[in-house]
């Protein structure tokens with residue numbers, strides 16, 4: 001195929017339809033899908049389905065079933081409304097691989113207090129006081145919760161498909177696009193559900209939830225736990241007659257802290273040809289490293305009462321290769337060790353939810369070829385990156401067996417997960433262009 005001709009056609013089509021792309025992004029931002037609770041997924045899926053139908057896609061909206069809601073920790077997480085996911089299939093003529101593009105329809109939560117723009121308006125400005133995208137050639141910025149993470153990438157993949165369709169290119173392999181829910185809380189009822197239930201099957205994948213100039217190939221997993229300790233309430237001036245649940249939890253926390261600082265921090269997985277974020281490397285960690293965070297603690301009602309209940313949330317970061325069962329057995333052993341000095345310790349340990357880590361081979365031909373296309377578009381070679389935080393890519397890799405990478409519009413100025421989130425218009429248009437070219441190369 002004449003790749004230069006394709007490149008010119010793709011670039012021209014997307015540039016000519018940039019206004020339409022911005023309008024579509026603003027429409028998606030206006031539908032509030034922050035999680036928890038994650039309301040409005042059905043509404044967002046319907047808007048996306050209307051659009052995909054215009055290109056002749058087969059569209060299905062799948063709602064996660066009860067076991068997935070339970071595994072999400074739906075009740076403790078405060079989830080509400082159906083967990084809807086959209087799967088759009090653009091059928092190929094046959095004989096090619098199936099390529100799966102995934103972006104998430106939920107957003108991080110927000111408090112409008114402190115925002116300088118309406119988080120749901122989708123305001124458009126020429127410049128950005130928080131910084132400038134390296135891809136900014138004057139296209140402006142769109143503002144709002146999810147503007148960058150991840151609604152800009154829902155738009156980028158849609159534009160890529162539209163471009164391929166409208167320019168009349170024929171694909172041999174199927175192109176599968178998913179708008180999956182609940183990514184920000186682990187994706188169990190989102191892409192986890194779609195892939196584990198076999199509703200999406202593909203040979204290659206791209207997770208559209210990453211950073212500008214990077215291709216993400218590795219991430220750590222995590223398990224979230226709820227820990228409770230139980231005591232006996234009594235008058236606080238006679239604590240000798242009560243059992244203090246906060247003291248019990250304190251002993252557990254001393255043990256957990258020693259465990260992660262003295263053991264987990266020495267447990268690594270080396271990455272070859274994959275670079276971790278600067279801040280973590282500067283802190284002395286150039287390999288994926290197991291860690292633990294005691295994230296919340298609450299208990300007691302007042303100083304003059306012995307508390308009979310204390311509870312907290314603990315997050316254990318897992319290395320690729322570690323799994324929920326082994327990690328849970330280990331953490332149980334740490335808590336059990338507290339019984340050596342306190343045989344009467346009463347506690348419970350429950351899993352809220354979990355997702356596994358992953359590492360991809362940088363030398364896989366799909367990843368190498370995609371890197372060449374991205375380099376050609378950007379004029380710089382994107383870094384192969386790893387992250388301690390995770391995305392939905394774990395489901396594509398660990399459950400779907402897809403060779404996969406992340407790409408996206410994230411950058412410091414975009415302030416994703418913070419107040420005043422924005423995205424550079426030139427940036428998500430460039431992502432649409434790169435995606436269209438990767439689709440053409442991979443499937444035609």
Ligand SMILES: [Zn+2]
Pocket residue numbers: 104149150183209
């Ligand atoms: Zn995201």
